[in-house]
Amino acid sequence: MKLDGKIALVTGARGGIGRAIVARFIKEGATVYAADLTPHGSLNAHDDDGSIFLKLDVTQEADAIAAMQAVRRGQGKLDILVNAAGIEIEKTVEETTLEEWNQSFAVNSTGTFLTSKYALPLMREAAKSGSSASLINFGSYDGFIADPGLAAYCATKGAVHALTRAMACDHGPEGIRVNAICPGYIDTPMLQSFFNGDGSGGGGGNIETLQKAVRDVHPMRTYGTPTDIANLVNWLASDEARYASGQLWVLDGGLSAQVQQMKL
Amino acid sequence: MRLAGKCAFVTGGRQGIGRGIVNAFLSEGATVTTCGRGPRPGGLPEDVVWHELNVSDPAAVNIIAEATDILVNNAGVQVEKTVVDTTDADWELVMGVNARGVFNCCRAFVPLMPKGGSIINIGSISGNVADPSMALYNASKAFVHGLTRSIAVDHGPDIRCNAICPGWIETGMLDAGFDLADDPAKAKQDALARHAVRRFGKPDDIAAMAVWLASNEAAFATGQLFVIDGGMTAASPLYPGLF
Numbered sequence: 469m470k471l472d473g474k475i476a477l478v479t480g481a482r483g484g485i486g487r488a489i490v491a492r493f494i495k496e497g498a499t500v501y502a503a504d505l506t507p508h509g510s511l512n513a514h515d516d517d518g519s520i521f522l523k524l525d526v527t528q529e530a531d532a533i534a535a536m537q538a539v540r541r542g543q544g545k546l547d548i549l550v551n552a553a554g555i556e557i558e559k560t561v562e563e564t565t566l567e568e569w570n571q572s573f574a575v576n577s578t579g580t581f582l583t584s585k586y587a588l589p590l591m592r593e594a595a596k597s598g599s600s601a602s603l604i605n606f607g608s609y610d611g612f613i614a615d616p617g618l619a620a621y622c623a624t625k626g627a628v629h630a631l632t633r634a635m636a637c638d639h640g641p642e643g644i645r646v647n648a649i650c651p652g653y654i655d656t657p658m659l660q661s662f663f664n665g666d667g668s669g670g671g672g673g674n675i676e677t678l679q680k681a682v683r684d685v686h687p688m689r690t691y692g693t694p695t696d697i698a699n700l701v702n703w704l705a706s707d708e709a710r711y712a713s714g715q716l717w718v719l720d721g722g723l724s725a726q727v728q729q730m731k732l
Numbered sequence: 733m734r735l736a737g738k739c740a741f742v743t744g745g746r747q748g749i750g751r752g753i754v755n756a757f758l759s760e761g762a763t764v765t766t767c768g769r770g771p772r773p774g775g776l777p778e779d780v781v782w783h784e785l786n787v788s789d790p791a792a793v794n795i796i797a798e799a800t801d802i803l804v805n806n807a808g809v810q811v812e813k814t815v816v817d818t819t820d821a822d823w824e825l826v827m828g829v830n831a832r833g834v835f836n837c838c839r840a841f842v843p844l845m846p847k848g849g850s851i852i853n854i855g856s857i858s859g860n861v862a863d864p865s866m867a868l869y870n871a872s873k874a875f876v877h878g879l880t881r882s883i884a885v886d887h888g889p890d891i892r893c894n895a896i897c898p899g900w901i902e903t904g905m906l907d908a909g910f911d912l913a914d915d916p917a918k919a920k921q922d923a924l925a926r927h928a929v930r931r932f933g934k935p936d937d938i939a940a941m942a943v944w945l946a947s948n949e950a951a952f953a954t955g956q957l958f959v960i961d962g963g964m965t966a967a968s969p970l971y972p973g974l975f
Contacts, residue, residue, distance in 0.1 A: 615968045685969055727861045727899075728926040728969055 469497035470706040475543045475594070477501040477535070479526050479583055480553030481519070482509020484656025485606075488694030489550055490519050492702050499543065503535055503583075504553070510657040526553045526579030527571075536586040545597075546590035548705045550604045551580040551628075556658055561619045569620050576624035580605050580631060588639060595643030602705045603639075605632050607648035607716055609724045625650075629716050636714030645713040647704050652720025653682055653691035687722030734947040736761030741800040743787050743837060744807030745780070746773045748903040749854065752935025753804055753942045754780060760943055767796065768807070787833030788824075790840075797840035802946045805834040805876075806854045810869040810905075818868055830872035831879075838883055838893075847890045850946045853880050854938075855895035855957055857965050873897075877957050884955030892954035894945050899961025901933040928963025 476493050480486040481502035486509070493500045494517060502517075503524035520542075524535045539546050555575045557568050584603060591601035610618060611625035629648055636646035653659060663678045683690050700719055703709055718724060740757045744750035745766025757764050758777060766776070767785035776782060783796050787807045809829045811822045834853055842851075858866060859873030876895060883893040900906060900923065913919035924930055941960055944950055959965060 610968070613968050614966060615970060682970065723969055725862055726969055727857055727863050728923075728964055728967070 469495075470702065470708070471548070472497035474498040474547040474705070475501075475539065475545055476548035476550065476705065477503055477522070477539060477546055477583075477587065478550040478552055479503045479524060479579065480509075480551075480606075481521075482507065483552065483554075484510065484658065485651070485654060485694045485697050486550075486552040488698040489552060489701050491517055492695075492698040493548070493705070494518050496702060496706075498548065498705075501535070501539060524553075524583075526551075526583055527574040529582055532582040532586045535583075536590055539587075539590055544590075545593040546587055546601065547594040547599070548602050548604070549584065549587045549591065550606075550701060550705075551583055552606050553579050553583075554606055554624075554658075556618065556621045556662070558617050558621075558662065559619065560617055563617075564620050572620040572624050573627070576621070577627040577631070580628055584635060588644065591639075591644050592642050599707050600710055601644045602709065603635065603644060603646045604701055604704050605646070605648040607632065607650040609650050609652045609718055609720045611650060611716075612718070613724055632716065633714050640713055645704075645709070647709075647712060647714070648716045649697060649700055649704070650716050650718040650720070651692065651697055652718070652723045653686070654697060655691055655693050659691070685723065686720075687726060690721060692719065692721055733761035734943060734949070735802070738762045738801040738946070739799070740764050740802035740804065740946065741798070741837075741841065742766045742804040742806055743785075743833070744768055745776070745782075746770070748905075749898065749901060749935045749938045750804075750806040751776075752939040753806060756936065756939035756943050757802070757946070760947075762802065762946075765798070765800070786829075787836055788828035790832075790836045793833075793836040793840045797837075797844060799844045799846065800841060801846060801848070802850050802852070803837060803841045803845065804852045804854070804942060804946075805837050807833055808854060808872075810866060812865050812869075813867065814865050815867045822868060826868040826872050827875075830869070831875040834876050834879060838879065842883070842887055842891060845891055848948075848951075849891045850950070851880075851883060851891060851893040852942050852945050853893070853895040855880065855897040857897050857899050857959060857961050859897065860957070860959070861965060880957065881955050888954055892945075892950070894950075894953055894955070895957045896938055896941050896945070897957050897959045897961070898938050899933055899959070899964045900927070901935060901938060903935070906932060926964055926967065927961075928966065931962060933960060933962055 476498045481490050482504040490502045500519040502519035503522040522535045525531045594601040607628045608625040610622045611629045614622050632648040740762045745754040746768040765781040767783040772782040853876050855876045856873040858870045859877045862870050880895040910916045910920050
């Protein structure tokens with residue numbers, strides 16, 4: 469098993485992608501702290517999956533401190549941190565209120581900063597073993613190219629990309645690798661919300677038609693699953709990825725490899 | 733007159749983007765030479781020198797090469813095929829003109845260019861992201877992008893080298909593409925909706941960037957790829973929403 473003996477903490481661990489990551493880490497032999505606002509998270513279900521639940525609001529510094537203290541007491545180190553907590557507001561700049569803008573940055577960007585800030589000392593402890601520690605952020609293909617009506621979300625993900633490179637630079641010499649995964653369209657509650665939302669995404673159309681339209685624009689003719697993301701997270705977390713750092717890993721079924729697909 | 737007193741050599745000046753650049757350079761005061769396969773095209777201003785030249789032929793390029801302040805490698809061809817459908821002859825044509833042609837001209841002209849010279853290669857958004865069934869064209873433009881950076885690195889500070897990456901530019905080829913659609917009007921409407929500026933590019937749009945890159949205003953710009961596509965590749969391929 470790739471992650472035997474490793475200690476991992478995943479934020480947003482009860483969301484669509486987070487849950488798949490937790491399950492994979494456990495399968496690979498890691499001890500996993502599943503951090504989220506509630507044990508149920510966005511899927512309204514709580515798997516008894518063998519993880520250790522930590523209540524964590526990533527926007528709150530005190531929560532981040534408390535979560536890392538719990539890991540320190542229990543394990544004394546942290547090999548893997550996955551910053552998967554995120555929200556999406558489907559609005560243009562003009563439609564976005566300052567409160568919504570601040571909330572987007574609080575969760576997606578500041579949350580990544582806060583959790584990382586207090587995890588890094590524990591990750592340095594882990595790196596003393598000789599194997600590098602792995603910090604994995606969640607960017608998005610939206611940090612490179614824009615989906616309509618997602619202005620704040622796109623901006624927060626661009627910030628995460630830059631933070632990823634900055635942390636890789638600063639903490640590489642300490643044995644900590646930092647990467648970001650940039651998903652495209654992944655079948656999660658967030659995607660279903662996009663289909664059903666008030667933005668320029670769904671607008672109340674037939675969901676099967678929408679899903680087909682999204683699939684058809686992908687070179688792979690499908691959108692991704694949380695398992696697809698967990699597969700790459702698992703690799704980046706493992707020692708096989710010991711030379712991988714500072715990179716933005718786009719996983720989108722080829723969506724962003726192509727130009728606009730005109731209806732010719 | 734931002735290019736007064738400068739000499740420019742523009743490949744592929746018969747039509748389209750190349751002709752647009754020739755005209756813009758002339759109006760900014762440059763002395764312009766251009767070239768292409770075949771005889772001098774009608775309508776080319778009399779004070780523009782024309783050479784009959786296939787840029788994929790290194791010996792012919794070496795004979796034509798001259799001292800010039802500005803070199804624009806614009807000549808290009810495209811073959812619309814996947815890798816599997818592409819023949820060896822297609823490879824010779826596309827890579828010969830688009831890749832080897834740019835290389836031939838740079839190798840021949842760089843030693844003759846004075847300090848402060850500017851090379852402008854025409855890359856493409858297709859060198860960054862893939863157009864379907866344009867495998868060799870896409871690859872040839874990625875070559876241009878890579879060579880652009882190499883020349884900038886190797887031949888700075890004497891010579892600057894940049895690439896312009898056009899998106900969809902209104903030429904005869906664009907309309908020919910729409911004519912092949914089941915519903916040409918609808919196809920054009922869909923394509924326009926995918927451009928943030930809601931129009932296609934014109935040769936003048938590319939020429940405007942070429943003038944700037946050729947001018948002394950761009951003295952610190954080198955080794956870069958400048959995308960001019962009306963915002964098309966800034967948006968997700970799902971834009972403007974398939975719903």
